[in-house]
Amino acid sequence: MSERLVKLDRIDRNILAQLQENGDLSNTELADRVGLSASPCLRRVKLLEEAGIIMNKVTRLDARKLGLSLTALVQIGMDRHTPDRFETFEQTVASYPEVQACYLITGQDADYLLQVIVPDMDAYQSLLLDRITRIPGVTGVHSSFVMRKIVDRQALPLDYI
The missing domain is CATH 3.30.70.920 (Lrp/AsnC effector binding domain/regulation of amino acid metabolism (RAM) domain)
Incomplete structure (x- = not known):
């Protein structure tokens, strides 16, 4: 079992779940959905990106x-x-x-x-x-x-x- 480099709390998991469902959410929309104000939400997303947990954001196409x-x-x-x-x-x-x-x-x-x-x-x-x-x-x-x-x-x- 591998060790996680970043400890994730309920809000981090919720941020990840929301972004996996719709990576096109604005920071304001994301913050509303996870119950944060915009600045703390943006900080958390940046930390998740810096940790390599959020690797990239893509658009899925209908093949x-x-x-x-x-x-x-x-x-x-x-x-x-x-x-x-x-x-x-x-x-x-x-x-x-x-x-x-x-x-x-x-x-x-x-x-x-x-x-x-x-x-x-x-x-x-x-x-x-x-x-x-x-x-x-x-x-x-x-x-x-x-x-x-x-x-x-x-x-x-x-x-x-």
């Missing part, structure tokens, strides 16, 4: 409305389990905007699990055959395709802190 309707979960097997092989693979897939997530995994025949989003099967085939399988060390690929997203959240469960 389907942008024509990105195919999500694939791709298991990747590597030929050697060496730091240089893994570093090359990780740096390469990190440069592909279609790769939404990359996990080094255990408990499967695969070494990595990628979440990939593309417009259609043709785009997926091109990504897979022209780029992913050409990364040095990739020996096996197993693709599964998402039929429907049941849960798709970015918010962390704050009840544990």
